[in-house]
Amino acid sequence: MNLQWNDVQQQLKDSLSRLLANEYDFEHRQRYVAAAEGHAPAVWEKLTELGVPAAAIPEAWGGFGGDAVDHMMVSEALGQHLSLEPYHGTVVMGATALALAGSDAQKAALLPRIADGSVQVAWAHDEAVAGRVTVQAVGGTLTGAKPCVLHGASADYLLVTAKTAGDGVGLFLVDGRASGVRRDGYRLIDGTPVADVHLEGAVAEPLPGATGEVLSRILAIGISAACAEMVGAMDATVALTLEYLKTRKQFGKFIGSNQALQHRAVDMLTALEQSRSLSLSLALALAGRNDLAGGDMQAHAAKAYIGQAARQVTQEAIQMHGGIGMTEEYAVGHYLRRVLVLDRLHGDIHYHTRRLEGWQD
Incomplete structure (x- = not known):
């Protein structure tokens, strides 16, 4: 299977990373939380200018014709920066549902407006x-x-x-x-x-095309995007923790020289990479780019594992940061909060585990 981004995806990924690094650092993000809108309309406008909402909308309705892999790529980047923007509800769920289940009139009325950022x-x-x-x-x-x-x-x-x-x-x-x-x-x-x-x-x-099968597919695409966002949050959390281990000193030594902490950091990295692989595999399956079915069972498995791994990684990061990890002024604790919300989105660990157990019965 081809795991490389195409030229359009690579350009979007690079531009998105630069934009979020400039506009969604932790200090900016805290101001967006306090704003009445609960997000940053100016940033959403810039994301629209980049083509982020349009990436996975069919070309016939004003988009670029992407798929679940595009949702994965964007969601992972948003997760790295604790995004508050309405991408998941508007684009992942809303545009996907309209594209798969809407009438031609509904698609014509709303999909181009989602693509250009004028409708949420x-x-x-x-x-x-x-x-x-x-x-x-x-x-x-x-x-x-x-x-x-x-x-x-x-x-x-x-x-x-x-x-x-x-x-x-x-x-x-x-x-x-x-x-x-x-x-x-x-x-x-x-x-x-x-x-x-x-x-x-x-x-x-x-929406005339909303059969049970179509609803299941919409939810699987939503689960895939939520998994990718958790991977992004884990990635940023691991980076913060490794930097802290390299710079924090106790008793005259960098705490990263402690072998026990090194082992814990390796466990965090392992959980991250396993989660990234599961997230990518699910997105590729949903896009029809690998041999897996991309159905409910794979979505349940990915959400259950990544939800557990993301909790493990973010909780471990707080432990390794010590007291500073619990403060409002430091980002690492906010990643745990974000992961807890994403774990509940489209069903938590226990829900998906029970569904897998029922599958095996």
Whole structure:
């Protein structure tokens, strides 16, 4: 299989890395957390100018025709810098769902606007109790609630999964500012803005192609991007820790000369590289670039392993930094918070482990 970036991907990767290094260092990021928007609209505009939202949107709808590998590449870079930008909900979930399940009219209306950064979409799928869909679709309207929707308070549109007649599950497009929509915004432990979305007879358009198989594929692509973002967070955490071991002195010696700490650092690196391989393998499978099926089982396995590894790496990093690792002013503790949020996104370690166990039964 070809593991090399093509020219367009390499150019995007290099430009994205430079932009994030300049605009999303830790001090800037802390200011974005404190802002009313919960992210940096000026940075989102610059990401749009680079073509980041357009990378994996089909060419017919204003994008560059990329796939899950492009999502992986972008998500890993965003994870390295603790990004608060609405890439995951708008592009990974929103644009993917519209491209795979939307009507031609829905695609024409929204995909070019996602590509040019003029529209943001929130993915309203998770439930208070996993697997129990509480929103009901009746007569072209939706009633019910969705908790903890990423960037749900500011999104222009919501993509909502809801029960349909005969206990089926469909996917519906809702104008975020329509009558019957209430959004209660708050922040997660890492600063990410979310909202509890309440729907009371809100007018909704069904996405006609949202079969069970298509919904599973959308979720697998979302899991792949979340895994890549955790890999990015792990990468940055390992780099911070190795630098600390090389520069921090105790009793007249660099603490990195301690063999026990060297062994712990190697374990962190091993977990990182194994996670990177799993993330890449899943993205390649979803893009049809390797021999693996890229189905639910591989997505469950990758999310369970990478979630556990990311917790291990970030918790170990805090331990090795000592007291400074727990302070608000130092980045390493914020990577743990981000990993905890990403672990919960699209199902946590325990959820995916149980699904794998059920697969084996």
